[in-house]
Amino acid sequence: MNSHLGALREGNANYEIAAKPFLQNDRDHEEAIKLAIGLQSILEEKQIQIDLNEVPQEPNYIDPTSKSHLYRLTESLPEVYLVKVHNQWIYSEATVAYIKNFYEKNSFLKGKSPLQGILKYVYRKGLFEIHGWQLMMLVCSLLLGIALYKLLHFILHRYCQFLAKSEGYKEITNLIRPINLFIISFLVRFLITFLKLPKLVEEGLLIYWRGFLFFIGMLLSYHLVDLFTFYIRKQTLENKLNFNLVLLPMLKVSLRVIVVIVGVIVTLQSFGFDVKGLLAGVGIGGLGFALASQDTIKNFFGSLVILTDKPFNIGDYINSENVDGKVEEIGFRSTRIRTNQGSSIYVPNGKLADSYIDNYGLKQYKQFKTHIPIACTTPIPLIEIFIEGLRKISERCPASREGKYYIYLYDLKKAIFYIRFELNFDVTDYNSELANRHDILMKIIKLAKALDIEFAFPTHTLHVENFDKKKTHLVDSDTELTDLKERLQAFLNENSSIINT
Template identity: 35%
Template sequence: MYYFIALVWLMFSTVAVAEEGQSEVIGTSETVITTVRTEKSVSAPVPEGLKSPQKTLDSFLMAMEALKAGDKDALDKAEQTLDLSQVNTLVRKERGRDLAWMLLTVLENTPYLEPKTLPPAHKDSEYTLYDYAEGKLYFAKQTDGRWLFAHESLDTLQAILNTLQTQQQTQAETDESVAPLVSSAPEHLPWHLRISQKVPEWLKPTLLDVAYWQWLSILLIVLLGVVADRLAAFVLRVSVKIWQKFAKPYYRKLSSNILRPLGLMMMASIWWMGLNLLGLPDDVLLVLLVAAKFMAGLSGIWTAYRLVDLISAFFQEQALKTETLLDDMLVPLITQVLKIFVTVAGIIFIANSLSLNISGVLAGLGLGGLAFALAAKDAVENLFGFVTVLTDRPFLVGDWIVIDKIEGTVESIGFRSTRIRTFYNSVITLPNSRMITAEVDNMGQRRYRRLKMVLSLTYDTPPERIDGYCEGLRELVRQHPHTRKDYFHIYFNEYAASSLDIMVYIFFEVPTWSMELQARHQFLLDALKLAERMGVEFAFPTQTLYWQQVDENANHPIDELLPAGSSSNHAQDVARQQAEYITRGKR
């Protein structure tokens, strides 16, 4: 059902565009065509083989004889004798080939038609070659002087052939020596003529200008394309699964349906080739061929996209093997460039298949260049932002950055935007234009990662243990595999409200945040183990209420040196003596 819906949608959309475009072109270009032909009549001479009805007929017959002999270029010469101006350019090539063979068959089955029987020159604008019941077969003189088989005559060829075939079959029933239809090269006849000779009479009536046997053929071709698509998709999926079992690990991550578009391409190709064999009327052939060509082009682009994904998977795996992150950033860029190239090539292929006027499109873009430039201002700024990121390299894929209060890890860098994975696992898309003026704090480019903290000890910790614990922490820094050894500070730093505070100011030499966390984890565990071994305890905010019974007879050793009632000057002298004693012991 999916295929028929898609086909119907393509048919209607294409017909709408084609009819609209054709009406505009035909309506506006008649004067231009007349002018061009008038100019050609003045500047370019009429080809010798088209100067008269006699020469045109002789040129056609000679070209068809050369075609039967194997000269493929002769078909173009034969088509030059036909007035195909009324045939849509999308099907002109296919229609011209069929008309040439049908005309040859009609001429071969019409008696007394020899080029030498025609006059060498003719003054009127028309010359009737033969008058059939379905219409006359005649030449028409063009405005540039060429004599061509008139397009009205070409339109009646199918009906003339049907009548000739019926007459020959009637005669063959009474006279066995009469062949059903005479042709000097039956193997070169279009397939629809061969089929029409063999189908029963009840399949020859028409519905909407299409014979019954042609309707059945269309149904069979569509069905054959769908079956080929499903079969190819199944075979390709199984083949990819088998291949992935023996392929490199980076190919195993790809979907088993990566070659699925090849099935659609096969289906479109079967439709494209099959419809050309049926000899359908121009309008019907135009609709169906445009749909088939359009689907073939889209499936080709899709197939190329999947091949680019295969190439990208290979390069991503190779980039992971290197230490630099530049190639990790360039691989998505190369993938995007290849997909843009594939898209452009696919558009050109579709435009060429549909005979679109690329020059007219480009001219339209030129006329709307100013509007396009204004509309593309943001896109150009984003592109310059991407170039800035690529050349200045303020960050790479995988870096931890802070930009405009946005913090996270760079996931991808594209032409238009940069994607950042935040630490709460959302993805923020930043236009590259902001990279030109924004301040980027690249946390991932730090050589050292600082740890600044305070270790709080209880107030009952002896001074010598505080000093010993600080020295033990310094030794932990010296022994740690990822700390900076030439610059760190660990000292007793403050008397806090409920603790004796030791400041720890050290640096870790690690490339990533995850390794920094691991290094912190190891250092903090070592500091805790050292505290247990040194007999020091960590403080926390508390208030302690002491109940103490005062012994009036108890004396402090300093009471002998500093009795009650001593003067301030005497107290200062005693304190200086004690300080000198303390410092003298360290010396």
Template identity: 30%
Template structure:
């Protein structure tokens, strides 16, 4: 918004050399006798043209005020005041838009009258019984009030009492107007600082005392745009006191109006973020996650809506026919639809995702081309954070037409492995080893207890194979890895305890042993009591069971390397 206001000031300075340019876009022809008030266009020309410096003619001017019950001097003063109002407010008159029909009638009222400006409906021309178009009695009676509303009385008093040198012109602008611009700009900035100080030191303090947080976010969101709205409103309401020529006032009014509209759009843009944050707080308290996914979509929709409506309002307020513009865009609607078919497909894909709910934010999903955690679902694409920490944007149309493996919805996470024991393992050791693994599973609450399989499964080429088929009951991948670590570590300790060894692919060459020599003894002998004690020791609450990992102590303090965090 600061750029807009600076642009307005620069534009004014650039317009200074051209301030003496006349208000007319085209010079109307010189009037003939009896033709001064023949139609609305001629009456407006008579009113404006004969008040310009170089060819002033009071006798012609007062004819437009003939319905006034005052003297000619008072009529001339009223005409001068009305012209100053037009100039100060930047009400630029274009002759080609004024009807030249002597029998013109207003399309709404059906009366023979013509309103000069929609923003000043109380100023209009009317046709008299003498077939002359003049300012109406209502207009004449409202001129003093319009003048007072346009110019501050104390500013008028100061300007009327300035020394003669202050009214000297330089580049078409009087010296006092240069000083007035500086005071005008400085006053607006000072008032904005006061407004921000009040907002920051009084309103914010009240908001901080409440138990809510949304009011603090509201103050943060509206503080800056509200300050610029206050500044632009002050400038827009007071720029007429500068009494510039109509060309400069017209440009200045347009720039200030655009700046004010842009500041309002900025305010509602920030309010959309505040509303989205407040809705996010409400949805976080619900059990469903569908509303959590809708918040980013609502935020983006509100932002686009605010910007589009702001642009339409700015164009409409500056004389552009938005309806015809939209109708013109509709002509190329088919071409736009064909060009944007991918965008539309992605939009309907996002609708499908929200309706079908194949995943939610935070889920771990896997598709044909990407695997990772869902971070955001938008209009066009879904953003997935991969395990390389990169961010992949997948078009929603692709997701709607592909297989999605939602790993985040798993309640149980499977572990299937085969443990290879050496052929020196005795049947008793095998049974103890298998039952020991089952005991480890039973003793750990992170396993699914109603279904698991641990069996001596096959005789392999180089090993005795034990199938382990279990399911972890864990919420996320990190916990799964930790419990897998604990489980495999328990199996290692169990193998050591029961005296079995793990096999690996080998070839053994047996040769006749010399007398007195014995083959290498593999494994360790254990009694049945020792084997049973090992089984129970690794079972629920067993003295040898450590389902949460090994505990290591150093200097009397536990060093936790394997426990689940």
């Protein structure tokens, strides 16, 4: 007993001495070593502790039951016993048969195999109570794990690429790494059990394994939030789900924060940290943090005001304190606005909540207002004809609201007549508004050219009119007035296709 179990103590193994109780019936030395290691592994597997101090030291010990030179290691393994042959205590042939039969039935289930016995024999030296064969298995498993990780990454990437197609590709591919690590972690767990490491080493590795597993779970949940919010957005845009998209960025951030907080707490708990004390410390420090981040809190409540009052929504074109652009995202701290120049402006929500907001997206119509300056020398009949033409242009504009135009002679300043031109466009977006303004202005210029009306511009330069070279517009007869009306009608006929578009 002492030569076998005593010689196989962790950190001080002597396989030659441990094999002596098995050297009988012409059994070679290597087979005896494998049997010695195999029996020790069975005892470890069944968690049977043999106290060598309780083993009888009498060389002629007689078993009280069988009345023969026989000693059983434990009552739980009656098949394993020693017999005295030629004044030497050796293991019986029944013990050898039990060891071989055990490995034939349980070599894969129990985590021990004859290969492990050979490796223990070859690698006898230990490091921190870890045998050489165990170190070699760790290195081989590490290399195998790296190769398996690459293979799983390739397979999952191809599958996700097929699954996502064009939509949600980024959200789904972000799940590949945590899923891959999640699978590898269970293989690591099996390896820790398979190697039968010393108890303290195994317990330490299991602690780190659990912490690593919780961290992977947090990482996986973090990316699942992105996939979840992408699905909600897609279903809402397809009118399959009734959800306010303004709340989606806040929902995404909130879920991420919850996942990270819970993941950190659970991970720290798995490492044995006192989470209650940590939470108490965070609560005390939270007050000081809140005092130091008043602007952040103000912006947070500003976002709540924006969501409650709804002065604008995502996609609206707004103006606020010289900031013009389209609202792209409403977050916890700020609102992202895309300007006409293509740049992004992040405006704090607290500032938006306290300032005026001109929401072009809520307009029922788009207003176009301008003043047309003409020379004061323009005859009154010509002015009336010009105003009549402007009204015709407004009536024939397809985007103008019916009857909602105001065109009158409005003011006289510095020898200039001003015609007020005000029109309402029944359009919803800014591009349509600009396109209709362009068309109206082009038609006004063409009408003025057709009627020989000159636009006047205020100036401080003294200008002397040359009456010999330039003809002054004077309408003194009905014939000339009739001619002007005919010219107006000719303009309308020539530009009917443009005006009616």
